[in-house]
Amino acid sequence: MAAQVACNHMSAMLATRTLIRRSVPSSAARWASTAASRDKFKVLVIGAGSGGLSVANQIYYRFEAAGKPLNEGDIGILDAAEYHYYQPGWTLVGAGLKQKTDTRRPLASLIPSHLAHIPENVKSFSPTSSSVTTTSGRTIAYESLVVATGLQTNWSAIPGLQKALADPSSGVSSIYSYDTCDKVWHDIDALRSGKAIFTQPAGVLKCAGAPQKIMWMAWDQFRKTGRGDTISVDFYTGMPSMFSVKKYSDALNQLRIERGVSAEFQHNLVSVDSANAKATFKKADSTTVDVDYTLLHVSPPMGPLEAMKGAPIADAAGWIPVDKYTLRHTNPEFGNVWALGDCSNLPTSKTAAAVTAQAPVLTENLFSVVDTGKISEAKYDGYTSCPLLTGYGQLMLAEFKYDGVPKETFSRFFGDQTTPRLAFYHLKKDFFPWIYWQSMVKGTWFGASGPIRPKFH
Known part of the structure; x- marks a missing residue:
């Protein structure tokens, strides 16, 4: 009911917007091909994921709103992908709540x-000449560059993992890819007894709460179907605690204890032996331990794209260094370069929710620099959110900003957001996927501001 009311309300608000949304008509194919063949763009966006699509549209609309509209085709978006994925939905697929084709x-x-x-x-960057080279060898120049390439999942970093994932009877799965997220539900649904292990790597991870979201859903499914006494659930994490923000970490740890879920902290998965159903973990003291499993859900290590490693606009690790408040490149010589989302070095969690807060800030600052030569008053405070599924019909909504300071949207209505609630569950299951396709990728969703572009002055 809460989700339906929210959807109806937001639908009405979106319908009243004067913002013109344009789709690609078939008659525009020739024009689109010509525009794409240009060798220079006013704004070039690298990556058409959540961040790229959102910010590219927002930039176009921001110039339009200021009475200084760009021409169609002045903004180019570089991405060879065939499909765009709503990755937060893969947890729902793994929990049996959605079909992966959705x-x-x-x-x-899009x-x-x-x-x-x-x-x-993109193959390489030449920021001194304000240009990039594509994988085909084509050179494309820009006046402003926005990098939104995301990150890569390093499946091969864990020996034996890819083989195990490809084997339908291995009991090994992961919600971190389109190809494997439905195998998660198959394994959870099929398990009748044994040991179910859920892992989380040390270091960078998209949506760092996801490894335990699927764990809690599996735990609840086992309990609801009478298998709770025959299946043990264990959490092996390379991190020192349940979550990076103490408030939510404490609540999750208490939940873990109450539910009888064991945890091994600073245990990083380093190999999988699917033939013998053994997982090897490296501990903080660098020793290793082999653990038997019946079901193994793996959250693989992640890192910057290969194209970013050694790039002149990247840091030594391969992330794009930007001012954490303005999202402008930290090198003054690259003042026309911006970045957001997973590819950046922003010290906050890498989530779609973070992008909703970053995109309008980047947009406002880029517009201001182009229009006046100066940065605006728009500042990103590090806001991100992690909707932590804790079971069917319940969700703990973690929201926080830089330094792990909680920044809760709904606490004045519902109270402390560490309490799992049905209303939050429907936000994750129903409202967020709907608003993603209907608004976010179209550049008309601004996080906590909803469909209203925030004002920064």
Whole structure:
């Protein structure tokens, strides 16, 4: 009921917006091809994921709102992907709540006519000449560059993992890819007894709460179907605690204790032996331990894209260094370079919710620099959110900003957000996927501000 009311309310608000949303008509194919073949763009966006699509549209609309509209095709978006994925939905697939086909759409169908789509990937950057080279060897120049390439999942970093994932009877799965997220539900549904292990790596991870979201859903499914006494659930994490923010970590640890879920902290998965159903973990003292499993859910290590490693706009690790408040490149010589989302070095969790807060700030600052030569008053405070599923019909909504300081949207209505609630569950299950496809990728969703572009002065 809460989700339906929210959806109806937001639908009405979105319908009243005067913002013109353009889709690509078939008659525009020739024009789109011509625009994409340009060798220079006023704004070039690298990556058509959550961050890239959102910010590319917002930039176009921001210039339009200021009475200084860009021409159609002045903004180019570079990405060779065939599909765009709603990755937060893969947890729902793994929990048996969605079909994985609901989580993807053809990328071309999401790029409106005012954006020029270049279906290639970036190979190298030349920030001193304000240009990039694509994988085909084409050089594309820009006046402003926005990097939103995301990160990569390093499946091969764990020996034996890829083989185990490819084996339908291995009991090994992961919600971190379109190809494997439905195997998670198959394994959870099929397990009748034994040891179910859920892992989380040390270091960078998209949506760091996801490894235990699927664990809690599995625990609840086992309990609801009478298998709770025959299946043990264990959490092996490379991190020192349940969550990076103490308030939520404490609540999750208490939940773990109450539910009888064991945990091994600073245990990082380093190999999988699916033939013998053994997982090897490396401990903080560098020793290893072999653990038997019946079901193994793996959250693999992640890192920057190969194209970013050694790039002149990247730091030594391969992340794009930006001012954590303005999202502008920290090198003054690259003042026309910006970044957001997973590819950046922003000291906050890498989530779609973070992008909703970052995109309008980046947009405002880029517009201001182009328009006046100066940065605006728009500042990103590090806001991100992690909707922590704790079971069917319940969710703990973690929201926080820089330094792990809680920044809760609904606490004045519902109280402390560490209490799992049905209303929060429907936000994750129903409202967020709907608003993602209907608004966020179109550049008309601004996080806590909803469909209203925030004002920064």
